[in-house]
Amino acid sequence: ELLGLKAEVGAEVLELQQTFLKGMDSYFSQNWQKALDLFEKSKTLESFRYNYTSNLDPSTVFIDRCRLYLKSPPDSTWDGVFTATGK
Numbered sequence: 001e002l003l004g005l006k007a008e009v010g011a012e013v014l015e016l017q018q019t020f021l022k023g024m025d026s027y028f029s030q031n032w033q034k035a036l037d038l039f040e041k042s043k044t045l046e047s048f049r050y051n052y053t054s055n056l057d058p059s060t061v062f063i064d065r066c067r068l069y070l071k072s073p074p075d076s077t078w079d080g081v082f083t084a085t086g087k
Contacts (some may be wrong), residue, residue, distance in 0.1 A: 003016070003017060012045065015045060016042055016045040016046060019038055019041050019042040019045060020038070020039070020042040020058065020059065022038050023035050023038030023039045023041075023042060023059075023062060024062075026038060027039075027062060027065070027066065028080050030069070030073065030074075030078070032066045032069045032070045032073070033066075033070065035062065035066050036063060036066035036067065036070070039059045039060075039062045039063045039066060040059070040063060042058075042059045043057070043059035043060060043063065046058075046059055065082055
């Protein structure tokens with residue numbers, strides 16, 4: 001997601017980006033709780049910057065996936081692809 005021009009964004013946007021990227025690293029490492037914590041933090045940072053009107057913001061999408069994987073982790077052959085099992 002485009003956050004702005006590098007030369008024009010402030011420290012809060014860079015913190016949001018770094019927090020989200022750390023969440024992604026934890027997500028792909030299957031460290032679900034750490035990823036969840038980081039995505040919850042990035043969600044808070046997003047709320048200060050953006051006015052999302054649905055739960056489709058990037059952090060919420062991954063919060064939901066982390067919660068799902070905490071309850072039912074993928075098998076050892078998981079390749080990082082999320083497969084929806086319902087609507």
